[in-house]
Amino acid sequence: MNLLARPFDPTHDAALVTGAGNGIGRAIAQALVGEGVKTVFADVREDWVAAAVRASPCPELAIPWVGDLASLESCNALLAHANGVLGRVTHFVHSASPGRKEVDHALAVSRETWQQMHAVNIDAGFHLARELARLLIDARVPGSFLMVTSLHAGTPRNLPHYSTAKAALSMLVMELAKTLGRFGIRVNALAPGAIAEGGFVADPALARHIPLGRLGRAEDLAPMALAVLSNRVSAYVTGTTIVVDGGLSLTNWFDPPSLDDL
Numbered sequence: 001m002n003l004l005a006r007p008f009d010p011t012h013d014a015a016l017v018t019g020a021g022n023g024i025g026r027a028i029a030q031a032l033v034g035e036g037v038k039t040v041f042a043d044v045r046e047d048w049v050a051a052a053v054r055a056s057p058c059p060e061l062a063i064p065w066v067g068d069l070a071s072l073e074s075c076n077a078l079l080a081h082a083n084g085v086l087g088r089v090t091h092f093v094h095s096a097s098p099g100r101k102e103v104d105h106a107l108a109v110s111r112e113t114w115q116q117m118h119a120v121n122i123d124a125g126f127h128l129a130r131e132l133a134r135l136l137i138d139a140r141v142p143g144s145f146l147m148v149t150s151l152h153a154g155t156p157r158n159l160p161h162y163s164t165a166k167a168a169l170s171m172l173v174m175e176l177a178k179t180l181g182r183f184g185i186r187v188n189a190l191a192p193g194a195i196a197e198g199g200f201v202a203d204p205a206l207a208r209h210i211p212l213g214r215l216g217r218a219e220d221l222a223p224m225a226l227a228v229l230s231n232r233v234s235a236y237v238t239g240t241t242i243v244v245d246g247g248l249s250l251t252n253w254f255d256p257p258s259l260d261d262l
């Protein structure tokens with residue numbers, strides 16, 4: 001048997017991806033559609049969602065939804081829309097996150113920016129995951145959820161609203177995985193490194209700290225996201241964080257050995 005040939009079952013699997021208008025979320029949503037999985041592309045930016053859907057490998061399988069996930073009403077509207085068009089969401093990816101600005105350090109960030117970051121990442125992530133899980137449990141159908149966190153769930157970023165939201169999301173993955181595993185619902189996190197597109201304006205000099213020698217691209221994340229989401233490939237993987245960072249997180253106060261004499 002060829003183990004990796006058909007990671008999804010398009011006759012049964014259906015996906016919802018938040019933050020599908022840009023960057024990593026877009027790459028994952030488009031990759032799911034490329035595997036034949038009908039997918040709702042959810043984002044606050046109408047123009048970005050429309051472009052992401054148009055540029056998908058099979059646009060007829062990509063369903064746009066536009067709304068602000070900082071609001072509970074919008075989250076409920078998204079759930080109603082996704083369940084209506086898909087019948088059942090078996091695969092959920094939460095990649096939506098407000099833009100991060102370097103000026104928003106601990107002494108500057110406003111209460112509104114703080115709340116928005118937490119509302120979209122953790123409040124929406126929890127609400128959507130829990131409501132989707134309830135439906136899967138009722139129907140006795142397995143599922144697979146993936147939260148896009150960050151290396152900054154575990155190390156400061158000078159953006160306290162962002163790092164604390166990602167740290168909370170990281171713990172939510174473990175809480176949900178522990179509770180939902182008995183129902184066949186797997187919950188994992190994907191922690192990207194420095195991905196030079198989407199909401200991160202990367203300094204090319206950063207590549208010097210990355211063992212694999214380059215900044216990341218959204219397309220570096222999509223294959224791993226699909227592997228973790230797939231119940232065929234990752235049936236026994238839950239509650240874990242998959243780091244896709246080219247080795248960036250190996251950086252510390254020691255430089256790598258010089259190896260000049262080799």
Ligand SMILES: NC(=O)c1ccc[n+]([C@@H]2O[C@H](COP(=O)([O-])OP(=O)(O)OC[C@H]3O[C@@H](n4cnc5c(N)ncnc54)[C@H](O)[C@@H]3O)[C@@H](O)[C@H]2O)c1
Binds near residue numbers: 018068099198
């Ligand atoms: N780019 C990186 O280097 C990097 C590194 C680590 C983690 N991440 C995470 O990856 C995810 C994707 O980030 P990215 O940098 O690829 O692109 P991005 O930051 O542009 O993507 C976030 C998407 O979320 C949408 N969004 C923002 N607020 C929203 C709201 N209120 N309701 C609905 N949608 C909303 C945006 O419109 C955007 O399309 C984010 O969760 C980010 O924190 C990115």
